[in-house]
Amino acid sequence: MVAHAFAEPITxxxxxxxxxxxxxxxxxxxxxxxxxxxxxxxxxxxxxxxIALLGPSGCGKSTLLRLVAGLEPPRSGSLRxxxxxxxxPFPSRVVVFQxxxxxxxxxxxxxxxxxxxxxxxxxGQRQRVDDAIELVGxxxxxxxxxxxxxxxxxxxVALARAxxxxxxxxxxxxxxxxxxxxxxxxxxxxxxxxxxxxxxxTLMVTHxxxxxxFLANRVIVLSDRPARIKADIAVDRPYPRHRGDPALAExxxxxxxxxxxxxxx
Amino acid sequence: xxxxxxxxxxxxxxxxxxxxxxxxxxxxxxxxxxxxxTGVFASAAWVxxxxxxxxxxxxxxxxxxxxxxxxxxxxxxxxxxxxxxGKLLGRFGAGLQARAxxxxxxxxxxxxxxxxxxxxxxxxxxxxxxxxAIIEVYTDDLPKLLDSVVASVKLQLGGYAxxxxxxxxxxxxxxxxxxxxxxxxxxxRFIGPLxxxxxxxxxxxxxxxxxxxxxxxxxxxxxxxxTVLTWSGVASVNNAYYDVARTLGAKPSFLVLKVxxxxxxxxxxxxxxxxxxxxxxxxxxxxxxGVKAGLxxxxxxxQGWAAYSNMYAALIVMSLxxxxxxxxxxxxxxxxxxxxxxxxxx
Numbered sequence: 001m002v003a004h005a006f007a008e009p010i011t012x013x014x015x016x017x018x019x020x021x022x023x024x025x026x027x028x029x030x031x032x033x034x035x036x037x038x039x040x041x042x043x044x045x046x047x048x049x050x051i052a053l054l055g056p057s058g059c060g061k062s063t064l065l066r067l068v069a070g071l072e073p074p075r076s077g078s079l080r081x082x083x084x085x086x087x088x089p090f091p092s093r094v095v096v097f098q099x100x101x102x103x104x105x106x107x108x109x110x111x112x113x114x115x116x117x118x119x120x121x122x123x124g125q126r127q128r129v130d131d132a133i134e135l136v137g138x139x140x141x142x143x144x145x146x147x148x149x150x151x152x153x154x155x156x157v158a159l160a161r162a163x164x165x166x167x168x169x170x171x172x173x174x175x176x177x178x179x180x181x182x183x184x185x186x187x188x189x190x191x192x193x194x195x196x197x198x199x200x201x202t203l204m205v206t207h208x209x210x211x212x213x214f215l216a217n218r219v220i221v222l223s224d225r226p227a228r229i230k231a232d233i234a235v236d237r238p239y240p241r242h243r244g245d246p247a248l249a250e251x252x253x254x255x256x257x258x259x260x261x262x263x264x265x
Numbered sequence: 266x267x268x269x270x271x272x273x274x275x276x277x278x279x280x281x282x283x284x285x286x287x288x289x290x291x292x293x294x295x296x297x298x299x300x301x302x303t304g305v306f307a308s309a310a311w312v313x314x315x316x317x318x319x320x321x322x323x324x325x326x327x328x329x330x331x332x333x334x335x336x337x338x339x340x341x342x343x344x345x346x347x348x349x350x351g352k353l354l355g356r357f358g359a360g361l362q363a364r365a366x367x368x369x370x371x372x373x374x375x376x377x378x379x380x381x382x383x384x385x386x387x388x389x390x391x392x393x394x395x396x397x398a399i400i401e402v403y404t405d406d407l408p409k410l411l412d413s414v415v416a417s418v419k420l421q422l423g424g425y426a427x428x429x430x431x432x433x434x435x436x437x438x439x440x441x442x443x444x445x446x447x448x449x450x451x452x453x454r455f456i457g458p459l460x461x462x463x464x465x466x467x468x469x470x471x472x473x474x475x476x477x478x479x480x481x482x483x484x485x486x487x488x489x490x491x492t493v494l495t496w497s498g499v500a501s502v503n504n505a506y507y508d509v510a511r512t513l514g515a516k517p518s519f520l521v522l523k524v525x526x527x528x529x530x531x532x533x534x535x536x537x538x539x540x541x542x543x544x545x546x547x548x549x550x551x552x553x554x555g556v557k558a559g560l561x562x563x564x565x566x567x568q569g570w571a572a573y574s575n576m577y578a579a580l581i582v583m584s585l586x587x588x589x590x591x592x593x594x595x596x597x598x599x600x601x602x603x604x605x606x607x608x609x610x611x
Contacts, residue, residue: 066508069512070512071508071511071512089511089512089514090514091512091513091514093512094512094513095508095509095512097505097508097509099505101503101505101506101508101509103506103524103527103528104604104605105527105528105530105602105604105605106527106604107604114509114510114513115513115514117519117523118510118513118514118515118516118519118523119513119514145604147604161509161513165513165514171512
């Protein structure tokens, strides 16, 4: 398992890329009417940073991730990875979705090998696939089919499938959203450990304030649709963090207030 | 008939133990002995069949009656032997025990058939020939029957392979490319639902030979369901799969070959199965009307000569071939779609 990685000294190989999100606006055409989803979103990410995007459900967070991944071009504004404009999907920016979306006809190993195979470099690099599976602690399941895995295991495979490509920017779209709370807590720890070990830049959408604060260097709070940046909060606490940290509790109250939910505090 | 009623009288009180054996519960020694009852009765049923051949004289001249009754006795002996030494025979013994009720039913059915046709003509002759008449066809008319089988299989295989290949490629292209879909979809809608047999007159004067005409018709009958289901399979692939593959650096060819087609394969097999069924129908009709070979032609020929036992013989062979082909298709599917186990059932 990966949990032991907690104890390892923190290393920052700094393979992560810088990301510039410059005045992005985006909209969808639905039945002839235009539905704006992003309104002049502007921020920049330093190499190796872990950014959490928080916002009410349906505010356009996931759309922003699709734009960063290059799956869609924005209506206006531009996106840059290490200064170069993003014009389409590229394996240096890999997405892990809320659903594992493993290919049911492929074994765990072949699912993880997908990226290398698609890029035509699998031959001679099979070790990387083994390593990625090892990294998420599923070596025993390398020949299993997705329907034989639990939800947490499937999401770990999805993570391995992303990490095998050595991404510079890892894009996480509520990757733990559908897991039960215990698996979720375990995997939050694993995610931090992986990020610290690999040093990739991480952009993660979540609707869980506690999760955002436990994981991220910076939390960007978005408004209701069309999404605008409401606040950009630095979480200046060392890793590994503790869920009971009073400083995090204070930030949590602040963020819930921004989202209009402070009454529940 | 006395044997029949006697065995039946004993059979009733044992049915509870047989039920227990089928349910796989552990049985005590005397119960285990009784559990092999079905095998014993199956053997008895085949003895009954052998006897039914011998007890009365045939109403007509069928040379194979005696041989058939000997064969029935041999089978009865075989069943009995296998039942008694069941444990020693391993898997074969277990398989036989599982099929014992069927062997019993078959023996009874054959006895009844024998008596109802050859002995008392309760079913009118010659429309309902006895078992020995059909056996006679298999021994005496074998070369012609085999030729017909070979001709049918060749015609069917050729047409089916062409239809399946063309249907698959067409289905993938319309599912994948919007412009191909724009042009092919209306044509498919217009022509597809037409039964392939409706093309018979057209095909037989357009094509140079009745062989090529029939191949075309079989391909047509196969191609339509394969096309439609491949297409719907490709069109219904979860878009998230494409997103995943694209972010991992997949090119369009990878998306078609490694995402769309594997994802659509379960649908393709439904299409292949449906195509197989409708192509059998076309095969037989084509052989009855135009082609001068094959099982359909044999059927037609037998009927023309009022050779009803030949007809039944050909029908039995035909049904074995068709169910064999479908079994083969299912086996292939299970092999290719092993990942589906526990996901989808159809």
